[in-house]
Amino acid sequence: MEKRYLHREPGKVSFEQRCTSYGQKPAIFWFTGLSGAGKSTIADLFEQVLFDRGQIVFTLDADDLRKRLNADLGFSMKDRAENVRRAAESARQLQDAGVIVLATFISPTRASREKARTIARDGLFFEVYVKAELETCMRRDPKGFYQKALDGKIKNYTGVDSIYEVPKNADILLDTDKNTARECVEKLFVFAQEKGIISKEDNV
Secondary structure (H helix, E strand, C coil), X not given: CCHHHXXXXXXXXXXXXXXXXXXXXXXXXXXXCCCCCCHHHHHHHHHHHHHHCCCCEEEEEHHHHHHCCCCCCCCCHHHHHHHHHHHHHHHHHHHHXXXXXXXXXXXXXXXXXXXXXHHCCCCCEEEEEEECCHHHHHHHXXXXXXXXXHCCCCCCCECCCECCCCCCXXXXXXXXXXXXXXXXXXXXXXXXXXXXXXXCCCCC
């Protein structure tokens, strides 16, 4: 069936009604950075903080999608771009449901991150650059992948033999070389309040 024949009838509950009911703006926080920079650690802590204060929030994790929805994709630049595109579409579906989405994806190219932004709702996508020097990430090496890449056991590994394009205009920078994960979450929490994503009633 050709795409022009596809048509979805509008639901009975509007996006605006969901926002009002949940008391939040369903933003997508897109965490980008090298493996080991701290994306998942910060996102998980931030998710807990938001959940504890009653927000509807969900972390969309790269490893989970790689095991399921994107299990057919490899690690060529083309497949990585498709991985990010599918992740962004998944994030948009959750966003339309009124959920604050914390998406943790290396997303190595600026083009792929901009594609993710265009898929999200206007004004409700924030690129979160989790920064750490490559040496720091290799020292942490939580999954042992850097060492395997250096030993030639893994090919096309970001930061070793595959590119990572540093964001030029990220919406917020979290430097884990200089700040603890908790400090980064506090900074992110204030940012979310300033952007009107959540209310300013509480502190972290």
